[in-house]
Amino acid sequence: MPPKPDSPLVLEIARIGLEVRVVDPEIRLVAEPAHVPFLAETKGEDCASVLLGPVSGRRAARLPGRTLFDTGSVWRLEEIGDNRLLTFRSPIFGRDPYLSVEFDRDYMHGQGETLDGGPVLTGGELHPFVYPFDEVVFLARLSRGRGVLVHACGLAFNGRGILFLGTSGAGKSTTARLWKERGGATILSDDRIVIRREAEGYRIYGTPWHGEAGWETPASARLDAVYILDQAPRNRVQEISPNAAVAQMMVRAFPSMWDQNGLEFAVRFLADMADLVPVRRLQFLPEPSAIDCVLAACNGGAAEATLRNGGTQEPEEEP
Amino acid sequence: MSREQHGRGASPRRSYQPPQLQKVRLIPDEAVLASCKNNATAGPAGPIQKCATNPAVCSHSAS
Numbered sequence: 105m106p107p108k109p110d111s112p113l114v115l116e117i118a119r120i121g122l123e124v125r126v127v128d129p130e131i132r133l134v135a136e137p138a139h140v141p142f143l144a145e146t147k148g149e150d151c152a153s154v155l156l157g158p159v160s161g162r163r164a165a166r167l168p169g170r171t172l173f174d175t176g177s178v179w180r181l182e183e184i185g186d187n188r189l190l191t192f193r194s195p196i197f198g199r200d201p202y203l204s205v206e207f208d209r210d211y212m213h214g215q216g217e218t219l220d221g222g223p224v225l226t227g228g229e230l231h232p233f234v235y236p237f238d239e240v241v242f243l244a245r246l247s248r249g250r251g252v253l254v255h256a257c258g259l260a261f262n263g264r265g266i267l268f269l270g271t272s273g274a275g276k277s278t279t280a281r282l283w284k285e286r287g288g289a290t291i292l293s294d295d296r297i298v299i300r301r302e303a304e305g306y307r308i309y310g311t312p313w314h315g316e317a318g319w320e321t322p323a324s325a326r327l328d329a330v331y332i333l334d335q336a337p338r339n340r341v342q343e344i345s346p347n348a349a350v351a352q353m354m355v356r357a358f359p360s361m362w363d364q365n366g367l368e369f370a371v372r373f374l375a376d377m378a379d380l381v382p383v384r385r386l387q388f389l390p391e392p393s394a395i396d397c398v399l400a401a402c403n404g405g406a407a408e409a410t411l412r413n414g415g416t417q418e419p420e421e422e423p
Numbered sequence: 424m425s426r427e428q429h430g431r432g433a434s435p436r437r438s439y440q441p442p443q444l445q446k447v448r449l450i451p452d453e454a455v456l457a458s459c460k461n462n463a464t465a466g467p468a469g470p471i472q473k474c475a476t477n478p479a480v481c482s483h484s485a486s
Contacts, residue, residue, distance in 0.1 A: 175457035236456040243456070255453075271450060351445045361455055 114151065115233060116144040116322070118298035118309035120245060121151025124232040128157060131230050138312040139233045142322045152245060154205060154214040156232060158225060173362030179240060181362055188244075190216075192237060197222050203237060211244045239296075239313055243358055247366030251300035252373050253358040258297035258308045258325070259283055260290040264402065265308045265325030267297060268386070269356040270333035277316045278390045279333065284319070286395055291319040296358075299327065299377070306377055329382050329402055332356070336387035339397040349383035350375045 112125040113133045121144065126133055135143055147153075169182035169189055182189040186209050191201035203224050205216030218224040223234050232238065239253075246253055257268040257276035261283065268279045280294035292310030300307050306327040312320050332344065332352050344352065353374045360366030384401060388394035452458035 173455075175452075175455050178457040239456055272453060345440070347440050347443055348445065351447050355447045355449060358454065358456070 113232060114144040114147055115139060115142055115238060116148055116151075117142055117242060117311050118246075118251060118300055118324070119148060119150065120242065120250060120298075121148045122238060122241060123147055123151055123153045125153070125155050126157060126230055127155060131158075131225070131228060134229045134231050136231065136233050136312070138315065138318070138320055139238075141320070142312050150250075152207075152212045152214065152241070154207075154216060154232070154241075156205070156216050156218055156224075156230060158220045159217045179236060190237075190240060194223065205237075205241075207241075207244075210248060211241060214241075233312075235313075242298075244360055244363075244366075246298065247360035247363055247369060249369060251298050252370050253311070254297050254299060254353065255295065255356045255358070256297045257294045258292040258310065260292065260323065260325035261288060263325070264328040266398065266402070267299070267308055267327060267330045268333050269330060269353060271356060274333040275335050275388065275390060276333065279388075279394070280316070280319055282390070282392060282395055286392060290321060290323055290325075292323055292325065293320045299373075301373070301376070306381055327377075327381055329384065329398075330377075331384050331386035331398065331401075334385055334387045335390065337389070338387065339389055339394050340387040341397055341401040342385040342387075344383050344385055346375065346378040346383070349378040352385075353378070353383065 111133075112123050113135055115122045115124075115135070124133060169184035171180060172183050172188070173181040177193065177195070179190060179192045182191070184206065187206050188209055188211065189204060189206045192203040193199070193201050197219060200219070202219040202222035203216060204218075205214045207214040218230065220226070224231055224237070243253055254267070254269055255271055255276075257270070257280045259266055259268075259280065268276060270276045270279075277294045280291045283289040284291060292308060293313070293315050295314040295316070296311040298309040298311055300309065304326060307324050308327050309324040310321040330349075330353070331341070332349075350371065354371065357370060357374065359370035386394070386398065386401075388397065
């Protein structure tokens with residue numbers, strides 16, 4: 105349900121919350137259409153809180169912190185005492201950040217300023233979930249032992265959670281479209297999925313980020329299998345050793361590159377996952393037969409899937 | 424217990440695998456959320472995604 109104009113926005117993704125409030129009650133908080141299904145009416149158990157207001161000039165006078173990470177142009181992370189300062193820039197809005205938010209080291213509480221007339225605050229409306237702010241904050245919080253964000257299409261089919269990992273252009277949206285056209289599948293997202301470890305095993309969650317055609321869903325499914333996407337002239341499924349699986353998944357994950365503990369957490373998380381969940385390479389044609397190949401693999405293993413779909417069994421290739 | 428049955432009992436004993444060195448190719452801008460997802464990558468533009476990284480060239484700018 106859309107919130108009242110003067111109430112905070114609470115974004116909840118993978119049971120992780122981010123509440124945004126504004127200093128000035130005259131400013132209206134607005135969520136992007138893709139984020140609306142992910143809004144919660146109340147804060148959950150694990151929810152960070154951010155207070156935002158227009159630029160006051162207070163931060164401009166402060167000494168810069170120690171740079172922990174700098175993308176070069178888009179966003180930067182600095183250490184200020186025990187706190188973490190995130191700043192976001194865009195060439196069109198000059199050298200100063202259009203958004204800066206100072207968090208505690210666990211990213212649970214933040215206070216920030218945004219340029220009036222910038223991409224976040226304009227015409228009395230504040231859009232806190234403009235890329236990449238919310239995604240960076242979630243990434244930082246996931247890296248604190250909560251889970252891993254991956255570049256993937258994720259779906260639920262007959263109670264099974266299936267993850268198709270791929271970098272840009274690998275066929276994630278094509279895969280989502282094929283399953284959607286077949287029917288019976290719930291697409292969680294065709295671009296970004298959160299994986300978390302829970303009592304029952306691993307679980308995949310939809311996110312609002314970068315999806316196509318409004319397929320992103322705040323739903324989840326128990327993870328049953330992972331496929332590394334690779335477009336090819338034929339359908340084929342190959343088992344991948346856990347070692348190779350971790351390397352292939354890391355390339356398609358978004359660990360906190362600025363934080364050694366976060367990086368190590370992501371590697372351990374994916375290694376443990378590869379021990380319990382089958383990870384396979386899917387060479388596929390962008391046509392419905394690719395789904396049959398995946399379902400055969402889910403039911404009977406990779407070799408059977410390949411043979412059923414006219415392929416030949418071959419030894420595992422190095423990535 | 425097969426890997427398909429994970430979560431239904433104790434974890435299987437991990438077999439030893441010798442260390443291996445693997446090269447993987449990263450796309451730096453994408454890996455650290457430093458690109459305009461809507462126009463600088465091969466993936467599709469999200470029609471309802473706002474982007475503030477480079478509104479001047481982004482068809483889905485926030486301005």
